[in-house]
Amino acid sequence: MPLRLVLMGTGEFAIPPFRAILESDHVTTAVFTQPDRTGSGHHRHVNVVKELAIQHQIPVFQPDRINETESLDQLRQLQADVFVVASFGQILKQSLLDIPRLGAFNIHGSLLPRHRGAAPVQYAIWKGDRTTGVTIFQIERSLDSGPVAGKVSTEIGDDETSGELMMRLASLSAPLCLKVLQLLESGTVVLEKQDPELVTLSPRITKADGVINWKHTRRQIHCQIRAMQPWPKASTCLQRHGQATLRCILLKTAYTPFDNSSMSQQQSTRTISTETISTSSGPPGSVRVLQGRLFVNAADGIMEITQIQPEGRKPMDGLSFVNGYSVTDRDQFVDS
Secondary structure: OOOEEEEEEOOHHHHHHHHHHHOOOOEEEEEEOOOOOEOHHHOEOOOHHHHHHHHOOOOEEOOOOOOOHHHHHHHHHHOOOEEEEEOOOOOOOHHHHOOOOOEEEEEEOOOOOOOEOOOHHHHHHHOOOOEEEEEEEEOOOOOOOOOEEEEEEEEOOOOOOHHHHHHHHHHHHHHHHHHHHHHHHHOOOOOEOOOHHHOOEOOOOOHHHHEOOOOOOHHHHHHHHHHOOOOOOEEEEEEOOOOOOEEEEEEEEEOOOOOOOOOOHHHHOOOOOHHHHHOOOOOOOEEEEEOOEEEEEEOOEEEEEEEEEEOOOOOEEHHHHHHHOOOOOOOEEEOO
16 A cells, blocks of 8 residues: 655755655655745745645645644644655654654665765765765664665766765665665565664865865865865965965866876877876975976875866866966965
């Protein structure tokens, strides 16, 4: 017999699994999502979960505080078997978790117990993980600590950003979610406890997390730049010889100086010899301009910046930046 469900979510990550549920045989009685917000200039931020619910003619509730009496009464009246939660944005208290007959289950963007917290996708890339995935677990009072009902794993691309990985994980979560609901419906779900010895945390990302420390290794910096996209983006400052310091956003780097995959056609016709690279060492953050390409020294060697965005300007490739801002080997990147 199909399950009666309440869906709770707000962000883009919730869309693929919620759409799959809404197109399944299960009965979605309501969608709970965050209140509508306005940004700068009073522009309304589009709530994609709300729009999806309206398209499927599902009642939408947008409480400021879902744990208050009014919302709890509404949830009890819906008589749901399961609450499905994805990127909701509010902590669920025990009085709420006790309402559904079979429990509340969260869709989380990591392989728990690794990367519990608000930013699992960003931390998976930032910390250099080779593999990540999606975990569906039964929600408990403690943060992301509940028993696991299902997992799916995937490799992280060498140049994949957090935004790209987030949407790929969201797509992977849709069939996993339907599988877990089927197991709950049949009473055959197996809930596995998380290993407390393997717990790592992924707290909310801040703007300060995007500041590059050039004393880190090339791989650490490459991972940090990818992890900070689409927000807050990785930043650094270029101290230019005889000119004002220029704040820059770093968008793409070549992990090794021999990686030509992100060069323009004009750049790819010119290669840089191993001998040239080997003589290009210097203190962390020091700039090397080699055949018009922009390199910078990290803790363990030299890496290429292939896309950079000066503050207030559009993104540009390394060659355009070197030419447009007269970058020389006397310049240096420093913490912004």
